[in-house]
Amino acid sequence: MERQKKNAAYIDGANLHNGIMTLGWRFDYARFRVWLREKYDIEQAYLFLGMIPKYKEMYKKRQEEGYTLVFKEVTYNTDGN
Numbered sequence: 001m002e003r004q005k006k007n008a009a010y011i012d013g014a015n016l017h018n019g020i021m022t023l024g025w026r027f028d029y030a031r032f033r034v035w036l037r038e039k040y041d042i043e044q045a046y047l048f049l050g051m052i053p054k055y056k057e058m059y060k061k062r063q064e065e066g067y068t069l070v071f072k073e074v075t076y077n078t079d080g081n
Contacts (some may be wrong), residue, residue, distance in 0.1 A: 009042045014051040030065040037066075050074035072080075 001020040020027045047062055051071040059069055 005041055006044075007040055007042050008044040008046065009036055011045060011047045016071070028041050029062060029067070033066045044068055046070050046074055 016027075028070055037044055044071075045067050047067040048070045049059070049062075049072065052074060062069060
């Protein structure tokens with residue numbers, strides 16, 4: 001009996017976003033999720049993000065695309081540093 005692989009991806013959303021922006025690329029999260037599944041047999045793709053209420057529609061869309069969202073605490077530095 002062949003053992004089934006259970007691959008997972010752990011993605012830091014801030015690093016992914018900043019890297020894409022630096023390169024000036026457009027990024028398709030839905031297509032990326034399909035690519036992860038097809039290329040690497042990724043069953044679970046965990047996307048780590050900061051919880052910012054104004055982005056709740058974006059969070060919903062990422063979940064619909066097949067990502068499992070994990071929220072990090074977001075801290076704001078109010079002294080300008």
